[in-house]
Amino acid sequence: MQKFYTLVRMTFLSKFAYMKAFWFNIAGTATSIFIYYFLWKYVFRSQESLDGFTMAEITTYVIAARMLSSQFGGGINTELSLWIYEGTISVELLRPVSLFFTLFAKRTGEFFFFILFKGIPITVLCTWILKGALPYGGAEFLLFVVSVCISIGIMFFMEFMVGICAFYTHGYWGLAFTKSALLSILSGGIVPLFLFPEGLASVLGYMPFAGMVSVPVQIYLGKYDATETLVYISIQIIWVIILYLAAKLFYIHMLKKVVVQGG
Amino acid sequence: MSRIADQNTNQDSNQIQVRHLVKEYKRKKNKGNVRKALAGMFRPDYEVLRAVDNISFTIGRGEAVGYVGPNGSGKSTTIKMLCGILTPTEGGILVNGIVPQQERMKNNKKIGVVFGNRSLLWWDVPVIESYRLFQRLYEIPPNRFKENLDRFTEIMGIGPLLGIPERQLSLGQKMRCNIAAAFLHNPEIVYLDEPTIGLDSESKASIRECIRRMNEEEKTTFIVTSHDFQDIETLCRRIILINHGRVVVDDDMQKVKLDFNREKRIQFEVDSNPWYHKGMPSMEGVRITDEKPHSITLEYDVEKVSSIHIMQQVSKLCEIKDVAISGRDIEAIIRDIIRKDNHSI
Numbered sequence: 001m002q003k004f005y006t007l008v009r010m011t012f013l014s015k016f017a018y019m020k021a022f023w024f025n026i027a028g029t030a031t032s033i034f035i036y037y038f039l040w041k042y043v044f045r046s047q048e049s050l051d052g053f054t055m056a057e058i059t060t061y062v063i064a065a066r067m068l069s070s071q072f073g074g075g076i077n078t079e080l081s082l083w084i085y086e087g088t089i090s091v092e093l094l095r096p097v098s099l100f101f102t103l104f105a106k107r108t109g110e111f112f113f114f115i116l117f118k119g120i121p122i123t124v125l126c127t128w129i130l131k132g133a134l135p136y137g138g139a140e141f142l143l144f145v146v147s148v149c150i151s152i153g154i155m156f157f158m159e160f161m162v163g164i165c166a167f168y169t170h171g172y173w174g175l176a177f178t179k180s181a182l183l184s185i186l187s188g189g190i191v192p193l194f195l196f197p198e199g200l201a202s203v204l205g206y207m208p209f210a211g212m213v214s215v216p217v218q219i220y221l222g223k224y225d226a227t228e229t230l231v232y233i234s235i236q237i238i239w240v241i242i243l244y245l246a247a248k249l250f251y252i253h254m255l256k257k258v259v260v261q262g263g
Numbered sequence: 264m265s266r267i268a269d270q271n272t273n274q275d276s277n278q279i280q281v282r283h284l285v286k287e288y289k290r291k292k293n294k295g296n297v298r299k300a301l302a303g304m305f306r307p308d309y310e311v312l313r314a315v316d317n318i319s320f321t322i323g324r325g326e327a328v329g330y331v332g333p334n335g336s337g338k339s340t341t342i343k344m345l346c347g348i349l350t351p352t353e354g355g356i357l358v359n360g361i362v363p364q365q366e367r368m369k370n371n372k373k374i375g376v377v378f379g380n381r382s383l384l385w386w387d388v389p390v391i392e393s394y395r396l397f398q399r400l401y402e403i404p405p406n407r408f409k410e411n412l413d414r415f416t417e418i419m420g421i422g423p424l425l426g427i428p429e430r431q432l433s434l435g436q437k438m439r440c441n442i443a444a445a446f447l448h449n450p451e452i453v454y455l456d457e458p459t460i461g462l463d464s465e466s467k468a469s470i471r472e473c474i475r476r477m478n479e480e481e482k483t484t485f486i487v488t489s490h491d492f493q494d495i496e497t498l499c500r501r502i503i504l505i506n507h508g509r510v511v512v513d514d515d516m517q518k519v520k521l522d523f524n525r526e527k528r529i530q531f532e533v534d535s536n537p538w539y540h541k542g543m544p545s546m547e548g549v550r551i552t553d554e555k556p557h558s559i560t561l562e563y564d565v566e567k568v569s570s571i572h573i574m575q576q577v578s579k580l581c582e583i584k585d586v587a588i589s590g591r592d593i594e595a596i597i598r599d600i601i602r603k604d605n606h607s608i
Binding site for chain 1: 374
């Protein structure tokens with residue numbers, strides 16, 4: 001646990017080294033929130049509500065969804081791909097802890113850094129300026145936090161597998177870009193999932209992607225009743241387990257390849 | 264069972280055991296033309312490259328071994344297999360009684376590795392933070408960590424660098440910090456793959472000093488690969504020379520020098536070179552390698568002709584102002600051995 005904490009701390013320190021870049025990152029996310037806000041404002045000129053969403057709720061949806069999906073641009077997949085691409089992975093394999101462990105700690109560090117320095121301040125500020133809806137209630141807010149925390153697992157294992165794909169593609173930029181675009185759209189980060197064609201929307205609702213944006217935000221807004229919340233959180237947990245197993249298999253396969261082919 | 268017990272008792276003299284080690288790489292064949300290259304996209308042709316070809320050796324605790332050979336001779340491949348991050352195609356490795364590939368984490372805790380072209384530190388954070396992380400990851404007790412940190416900060420002269428992120432350090436500074444990092448957890452074995460590549464003489468000297476001290480004081484085992492023969496000469500008592508993946512020489516450094524150093528070189532500074540532009544009368548076993556109006560350089564075979572004899576011959580014809588005799592250095596010897604080995608294939 002102490003090892004984990006120290007690795008998380010390292011990630012924080014590394015992040016602090018790029019504070020200037022981080023301000024631009026924040027500015028970028030804030031800009032995208034404003035753009036989506038004005039788009040939706042146009043939609044709501046002619047109607048009071050959309051599928052049961054008021055303008056205030058949609059505003060909150062935009063803020064939270066843009067915020068959460070802004071993580072898709074980062075993540076450990078680029079780093080892992082680069083390690084594979086440049087062969088640094090051999091150094092990482094010489095550490096006294098497993099690659100899996102190091103990267104998970106790093107991802108956790110990135111996540112908390114994101115929440116602390118970007119997620120909370122921007123959400124509070126934008127909700128206040130754009131007059132978004134507040135969380136539906138205390139319980140909903142707590143469950144939202146739980147759901148977001150579970151989503152680290154989903155994101156980490158997906159990123160891990162995307163990162164390993166560098167073995168086959170011998171590149172990393174295209175992978176990272178495709179991942180970011182696909183996750184943004186499939187998770188409801190760009191358009192709420194309920195606006196998708198009905199069949200597609202219900203399928204996507206059960207996919208792991210929804211667990212990263214759509215599910216937590218819907219919980220936050222109180223759009224799910226108690227049973228639905230429970231079901232969706234359970235689905236998230238099931239996906240974490242499935243993705244963990246898949247990532248582990250990928251990892252074993254990759255290790256074999258590294259140690260046989262020499263990276 | 265008896266074999267395992269045997270191995271344990273012999274662990275000091277057989278800390279690293281390598282038996283008939285083979286590593287083959289599959290490599291896609293290069294195509295001569297575009298059409299073949301296109302066909303190769305779907306059905307690639309592979310060629311098998313034997314990087315390490317039946318290597319065996321044993322290294323005892325506290326030995327310092329120079330692992331040398333030309334580029335592409337299989338040095339780094341062997342080091343990687345010893346570290347456990349590459350699996351041999353055939354043959355076996357036993358380090359401290361374990362197979363490093365099978366128990367990588369256990370092995371990692373007991374070894375230190377320095378790659379001249381890779382860093383072990385975190386790029387963006389002050390060096391000391393990387394060290395603190397190592398303390399946690401290797402579970403180094405605080406007292407020992409402080410002791411080691413002070414010691415290596417002093418030896419490597421990196422005190423002023425500890426607060427600086429690695430990305431702002433020069434190559435030499437980076438390397439010195441990396442070497443110190445490899446020793447913090449008191450490793451039993453340290454592998455150094457080209458540790459002084461691209462460094463100035465001062466950095467090289469401090470790195471050599473550090474390794475020499477650790478070898479003497481802590482009985483740390485060292486395996487060093489380098490193309491800088493001064494590294495090998497100052498650090499290693501034993502030399503393993505490989506060429507085309509096979510061991511060509513595995514012997515004591517001094518012995519190699521004596522065995523192969525039949526050729527010596529003598530250089531005279533003279534008042535006027537009697538043979539300048541005229542050519543020298545032939546003398547058995549002597550070769551003229553350089554002549555200028557006031558100096559003559561000769562190479563000769565010590566078994567055929569003595570230094571005194573040459574000096575006598577030269578002094579008959581001119582006045583000798585100064586004389587210098589040198590044996591060839593290990594680098595020249597190795598070059599010769601490799602050349603002969605390449606011929607014999």
